[in-house]
Amino acid sequence: xxxxxxxxxxSDGFEAAVEHEVELGGNCGQLFVGSPRGWTISEVxxxxxxxxxxxxxxxxxxxxxxxxxxxxxxxxxxDDLARKSIDCLQDELDAAATLDxxxxxxxxGAHTGAGEETGIDNVGKRLSDIDVPSGVTxxxxxxxxxxxxxxxxxxxxxxxxxxxxxxxxxxxxxxxxCHLFAAGYDFTDEAAMGELVDEIDSTVGIENVHYLHLNDSxxxxxxxxxxxxxxxxxxxxxxxxxxxxxxDTLREKPMVLETPKxxxxxxxxxxKVTALRTDG
Ligand SMILES: [Zn+2]
Ligand SMILES: [Zn+2]
Numbered sequence: 001x002x003x004x005x006x007x008x009x010x011s012d013g014f015e016a017a018v019e020h021e022v023e024l025g026g027n028c029g030q031l032f033v034g035s036p037r038g039w040t041i042s043e044v045x046x047x048x049x050x051x052x053x054x055x056x057x058x059x060x061x062x063x064x065x066x067x068x069x070x071x072x073x074x075x076x077x078x079d080d081l082a083r084k085s086i087d088c089l090q091d092e093l094d095a096a097a098t099l100d101x102x103x104x105x106x107x108x109g110a111h112t113g114a115g116e117e118t119g120i121d122n123v124g125k126r127l128s129d130i131d132v133p134s135g136v137t138x139x140x141x142x143x144x145x146x147x148x149x150x151x152x153x154x155x156x157x158x159x160x161x162x163x164x165x166x167x168x169x170x171x172x173x174x175x176x177x178c179h180l181f182a183a184g185y186d187f188t189d190e191a192a193m194g195e196l197v198d199e200i201d202s203t204v205g206i207e208n209v210h211y212l213h214l215n216d217s218x219x220x221x222x223x224x225x226x227x228x229x230x231x232x233x234x235x236x237x238x239x240x241x242x243x244x245x246x247x248d249t250l251r252e253k254p255m256v257l258e259t260p261k262x263x264x265x266x267x268x269x270x271x272k273v274t275a276l277r278t279d280g
Contacts, residue, residue, distance in 0.1 A: 112148050
């Protein structure tokens with residue numbers, strides 16, 4: 001079954017987040033378990049977790065993913081920030097396990113002057129310090145490449161995984177369309193889409209991509225700028241999304257939207273993607 005949804009808030013609680021997703025027309029979704037720009041995560045107790053699980057089962061909203069806080073930086077040369085990042089990531093991962101959420105995704109971080117190779121190596125080594133609970137896959141998200149952030153090239157994500165003591169299975173990949181495009185990966189016509197898929201397959205492997213973030217880009221190909229736009233309204237455009245969401249190798253993977261929450265909002269974007277699907 002094809003899963004498509006949007007990022008939703010837990011400000012009314014976990015159970016209500018399921019309800020919010022249903023109201024948007026989604027059947028999968030993404031959550032933060034704390035403030036996206038803070039270190040504190042919301043404690044998840046068993047009662048809340050049970051209510052969330054029951055609601056998700058009842059409404060058939062499946063394949064949830066938790067998005068890590070933006071402060072996490074496993075690429076950093078600073079030991080104290082690395083420690084804080086590992087602890088926070090662990091707490092959020094454990095929350096995913098408590099909630100029976102199968103995926104957790106985070107941005108690898110920034111090397112802040114230590115050099116790209118060092119940053120990538122730092123991420124790989126620090127992944128080994130994390131205890132990935134059974135039932136949860138820890139996903140590395142590709143980045144737009146802004147400033148000193150690492151993880152813009154697919155081969156760099158693959159290096160991080162291979163540097164760690166883990167293998168694909170416990171670890172996996174989440175691809176963000178806006179970040180791919182900003183990082184210079186074109187997929188706006190059939191030939192380019194074919195090349196991108198070959199590139200994915202020869203680096204991280206298509207089978208290790210577990211989740212897709214669908215966002216159009218306000219900025220052109222290779223701009224390294226991370227600003228999301230409504231589906232079809234940005235520089236990727238409808239043609240690009242038609243290629244991406246219908247490609248044989250990707251079309252069955254769960255997709256969530258992180259498009260602007262303005263007057264268009266998530267309902268509009270979910271309808272848009274559905275209309276672009278050949279099965280929509
Ligand atoms: Zn992200
Ligand atoms: Zn982004």
